[in-house]
Amino acid sequence: MSTFKAVIVGAGAMGQAWGSNLKSISNQVEIGGWVDIRPDAAASAADKIGISAYTGSDLEKAIAEVKPDFVVDVTIPESHKEVTLTSLKAGVPVLGEKPMAASMAEAREMVAASEKSDKLYMVSQSRRYDKNLSAYRSLIEKVGPLGILNSDFYIGAHFGGFRDEMASPLILDMAIHTFDAARYLCNGDPVAVYCEEFNPPWSWYSGDVSATAIFEMVGGLRYTYRGSWCSEGQATSWEAEWRAVGAKGTATWDGVGDHPPTAELVSGEEGFIRAITPLTAEVVEEPSGIAGSIQDFLNALKTGATPMGECHDNIKSLAMVFAAIESSETRQRIPVAL
Numbered sequence: 001m002s003t004f005k006a007v008i009v010g011a012g013a014m015g016q017a018w019g020s021n022l023k024s025i026s027n028q029v030e031i032g033g034w035v036d037i038r039p040d041a042a043a044s045a046a047d048k049i050g051i052s053a054y055t056g057s058d059l060e061k062a063i064a065e066v067k068p069d070f071v072v073d074v075t076i077p078e079s080h081k082e083v084t085l086t087s088l089k090a091g092v093p094v095l096g097e098k099p100m101a102a103s104m105a106e107a108r109e110m111v112a113a114s115e116k117s118d119k120l121y122m123v124s125q126s127r128r129y130d131k132n133l134s135a136y137r138s139l140i141e142k143v144g145p146l147g148i149l150n151s152d153f154y155i156g157a158h159f160g161g162f163r164d165e166m167a168s169p170l171i172l173d174m175a176i177h178t179f180d181a182a183r184y185l186c187n188g189d190p191v192a193v194y195c196e197e198f199n200p201p202w203s204w205y206s207g208d209v210s211a212t213a214i215f216e217m218v219g220g221l222r223y224t225y226r227g228s229w230c231s232e233g234q235a236t237s238w239e240a241e242w243r244a245v246g247a248k249g250t251a252t253w254d255g256v257g258d259h260p261p262t263a264e265l266v267s268g269e270e271g272f273i274r275a276i277t278p279l280t281a282e283v284v285e286e287p288s289g290i291a292g293s294i295q296d297f298l299n300a301l302k303t304g305a306t307p308m309g310e311c312h313d314n315i316k317s318l319a320m321v322f323a324a325i326e327s328s329e330t331r332q333r334i335p336v337a338l
């Protein structure tokens, strides 16, 4: 017997991944309904993953029929506001895919709607749920407080489709994960950014798919992001490659799943180069990716705890994205406004 009933909205590639994840925890969550504006898309997705549920194309009707405990929004970014507002207005909490919205104005409306309805709206920033990332965060506490945090992201990604035509494919579609991880790792908020987006001559994308950004974070920490999606060879991990420098030493992680983060803590007080003590992070198994998001969300519904990705917090990662794009367009240092 499931404790919670959910309606999924969006039956595309990612919607089906959510459907499979929820099906695998049917003792906790029943998929009561599935909605997609494309006729029959929800019904065929339900068939494909082998569940029987209410299906249709109208979310309000689905909520009235199914009476879910929460809605999972896996639509395109341009539809996130509509789906979230409809659900919250009906008094139903929302677990939504990233990015929160297609603009900061929309995102602010969504946060306000969560406050007005007094219902949880959490954005699933699923790459946060990673045993190595949380081990790295704990290691960083040992070298901190931090003054420097760097991330490198270099992958030659041949998607084809809409990303090849977008104006800022790397920053809009991918960097939100890395920016969000940076906030998580330094446990800090952004202040301002200087960013340049550019497109190397060999790029197969129309828009600028490479970028360098320098963020000032609260307390003066500088977080730098260097990345490209048109970088062939010597790829980094999708989690990026990290270096964190604090008063007591340096911690690094190459972002690779089975490589634990490591650090060197300064232990000597003399000499041109001080003696160091090496340290390897203790990595503890935990639910990862979408499964981690779902457990965080369910725990919040059960206990009232604030999950990672709660909208008041997640909007700060979105703000980093839009400030970086504005900086790149204007060639100015831009405050990260919430």
Ligand SMILES: NC(=O)c1ccc[n+]([C@@H]2O[C@H](COP(=O)([O-])OP(=O)(O)OC[C@H]3O[C@@H](n4cnc5c(N)ncnc54)[C@H](O)[C@@H]3O)[C@@H](O)[C@H]2O)c1
Pocket (backbone or CB within 6 Å): 009, 010, 011, 012, 013, 014, 015, 035, 036, 037, 038, 041, 074, 075, 076, 077, 079, 082, 083, 097, 098, 099, 124, 125, 126, 127
């Ligand atoms: N966390 C990750 O690593 C990750 C990876 C891929 C995609 N995503 C995110 O997941 C979301 C969905 O991505 P996708 O690749 O599945 O897209 P997709 O285009 O394959 O599917 C989106 C579906 O939503 C439906 N839809 C659009 N507007 C709707 C509305 N108002 N009501 C109901 N249905 C609607 C479309 O018909 C489509 O079937 C996006 O926000 C994307 O950024 C996240």
